[in-house]
Amino acid sequence: MRYSVVFNRTRCEDYGIRPVTRPDIPIPRKDIELLTIPGKSGILTKNNKRYEPIEIPIEFNFFSRPDEWGLIFRNARRWLSGGGELELSDDPDYFYKVYYTEISDSEREMRRIGRFKANFTCDPFSYLKDGTREYDKSEVLHNPYSTAHPVYKIAGEGVCFLTVNDKSMRANVGQNLTIDTDRMIAFREDGTVNNIAVSGDYEDLYLKEGDNQIGITSGFALKVIPNWRSI
Structure with missing residues (x-):
């Protein structure tokens, strides 16, 4: 070819x-x-x-x-x-x-x-x-590549905590909220920037090499775009 x-x-x-x-x-x-x-x-x-x-x-x-x-x-x-x-x-x-x-x-x-x-x-x-599509959180707990900067997509209503490897970010969700850890920005599905809806460090939500833990407050749905990458 x-x-x-x-x-x-x-x-x-x-x-x-x-x-x-x-x-x-x-x-x-x-x-x-x-x-x-x-x-x-x-x-x-x-x-x-x-x-x-x-x-x-x-x-x-x-x-x-x-x-x-x-x-x-x-x-x-x-x-x-x-x-x-x-x-x-x-x-x-x-x-x-x-x-x-x-x-x-x-x-x-x-x-x-x-x-x-x-x-x-x-x-x-x-x-x-394959790292650019959405996954359930259980599918991205093991990262066989370099440290990844994922996108988290939360659905629900009210205040929740997104926890990755024992570090948390507080999010005030109005139906939906996307957290992009690489661009360090939070926004709604329609593209409206909503950085004031979150508090915490984006770096704390990175996926390290190897095994990770990801949790979300009960009553909220979570999808993850892992953005897997290799050096």
Whole structure:
């Protein structure tokens, strides 16, 4: 099967372009600060407990009629602008979250052939596609991946407590409330932001590697989008 790239759920072939080679995927680097102390030999290290973004360069080429060369390149630039989700055909179960994309100048090797490079600056984690759907809490208690930043969807009426690994967040729910721990925001199903409805730390609701405990006050329903990811 021919290698392909999908960006924001659209295949590169839909724009008449193809990747030249499979890209190299860099290993994310830990954010480690090196500290020096005057008068003291050596250094100290400070682990900021995060990873640096990664860059995935992909070279594309295309073949066209001479009078359509510019059109194909313009359409490709428009498609590859901004951020979104990047999928690679040889890793079909995962995707990358793209912060932004930069495109190099196109090289016109012949009247019909063009070549350019797109550089995708991404979140350091690769995300499991299955981790983007809703689960019952009992289905996500074991996390075999890296620490996850889930979305919790609560249904009910009144004040409840969402407890994850013995740490709780208080939520005042009016029929429904969504708690997004990655974006650190709470909102209703219609998109209305409702941060004042919760009190507590979003970080306390992360799913650690391995086994977790999740609880909700009786009388409230809970669904979880785990956002499983790997470094």
